[in-house]
Amino acid sequence: SVTIDPSNPNTIYAGSNLGIVIKSTDAGATWKGINRNISNVVGRILVHPNNSNIILVAAMSGIHRSIDGGATWTRPFIGMMEDIEFKPNDPNIVYASGAFGGGPNVMRSVDGGITWTPLTANEGITGNGRTLLSVSPANPNRVYALQASGNEFGKLYISDNSGVSFTTAISGGSENCRNFFGYETTGCGFGGQAGYDMAMCVNPANADEVYIGGIIVFKSTDAGKTFIAQTAWSYPNSIGYNHADVHALEFVNKTVYSGSDGGVYMSTDNGDNWKDLSAGLGIRQFYRIA
Numbered sequence: 001s002v003t004i005d006p007s008n009p010n011t012i013y014a015g016s017n018l019g020i021v022i023k024s025t026d027a028g029a030t031w032k033g034i035n036r037n038i039s040n041v042v043g044r045i046l047v048h049p050n051n052s053n054i055i056l057v058a059a060m061s062g063i064h065r066s067i068d069g070g071a072t073w074t075r076p077f078i079g080m081m082e083d084i085e086f087k088p089n090d091p092n093i094v095y096a097s098g099a100f101g102g103g104p105n106v107m108r109s110v111d112g113g114i115t116w117t118p119l120t121a122n123e124g125i126t127g128n129g130r131t132l133l134s135v136s137p138a139n140p141n142r143v144y145a146l147q148a149s150g151n152e153f154g155k156l157y158i159s160d161n162s163g164v165s166f167t168t169a170i171s172g173g174s175e176n177c178r179n180f181f182g183y184e185t186t187g188c189g190f191g192g193q194a195g196y197d198m199a200m201c202v203n204p205a206n207a208d209e210v211y212i213g214g215i216i217v218f219k220s221t222d223a224g225k226t227f228i229a230q231t232a233w234s235y236p237n238s239i240g241y242n243h244a245d246v247h248a249l250e251f252v253n254k255t256v257y258s259g260s261d262g263g264v265y266m267s268t269d270n271g272d273n274w275k276d277l278s279a280g281l282g283i284r285q286f287y288r289i290a
Helices: none
Strands: 002-004 010-016 021-024 040-047 057-059 064-066 074-077 081-087 090-098 104-110 117-119 132-133 143-149 154-158 166-171 199-203 206-213 217-220 244-251 254-258 263-267
Touching: 010 040, 021 074, 057 090, 057 117, 064 081, 081 132, 090 132, 090 143, 132 199, 143 199, 154 206, 199 254, 206 244
Parallel strands: 040 081, 199 244
Antiparallel strands: 002 010, 010 021, 040 057, 057 064, 057 081, 064 074, 081 090, 090 104, 104 117, 132 143, 143 154, 154 166, 199 206, 206 217, 244 254, 254 263
C-alpha cells in the first residue's frame, strides 16, 4: 500500500506484506518506521482528507488508527482486513472490508473509524471471500464492494445509501460467463488468482463507470450490471494489452492506471488504448539460470 497525504503531497505512507509501515515527510527521500502492533499484510493506508494526523490502516492484524500522524496507534478492530475507504465529503463515515474470509466482508463506521459495525445478510452482504471497496465523489452515497469466491469472481455489491444496505449488482461464475477474474476475455473460463491479484476503481466523474481486474481488466458502464473486457494478457490482440496479474487500478482525473506484475499501464480514453509506462523499471522475472 502507498498513500499520499491529501493535504501535503510531501508526506507519503507505505506498507508491506511483512507488517511494516513507513512514513516520509520529504517526498520519499528519507523514511522512518511508524508501525505499532501492525502485522502481516498491510492492505490499505488511509489519511483523513481534512486532518493529516488521523490515519487508518487495514491489515491482516485488524484496523489500526492513529490521531498523531502515526506516532501512536490504537486497534479498534481485530480481524483480517483488506481495504478501507472514507465516504466522499463525509469522513465520519468509513467503510472497511475483510480478507480471505478471515474478517467481516464489509463493515461500517459512523465515528471516523473509532467503532465498527459488521454488515451481514440483513444488510445484503451474503458471500464470504476477499473483498475490496470503491467510492466516487460523483455520487458520495454510493459504495461498491467487490467479492471473490475462492480465486474466481464472486459478487459485486452496490449501496446507494452510504453503506446502510447493499444489493447484488452482479454475481459471478464461469458457468454463466461471469468469471471476471479468470483467464478468458469472455469471462467463461474456470479458475483465477483472486487470492493474489484483484483490483477495482470507479470513475470520480461518473459513479456508474467501474473497472475491476485480476488477470484481465473489465469495465462496466451501468453500475456493475454488465462487464466487458478492456484488455487481454496475451499479445498481440485486438482488445488492448495490459500485463496480467493486476493488483492496482486507480483513477487520476480522467486517466485510469493499472499496476501489475508487469509494470504500470494507463488509459486516457475510458479503458481503451492502454499505454505501457514501464520502460526503465527493473521488473523482469528470471526463473532459471545455469
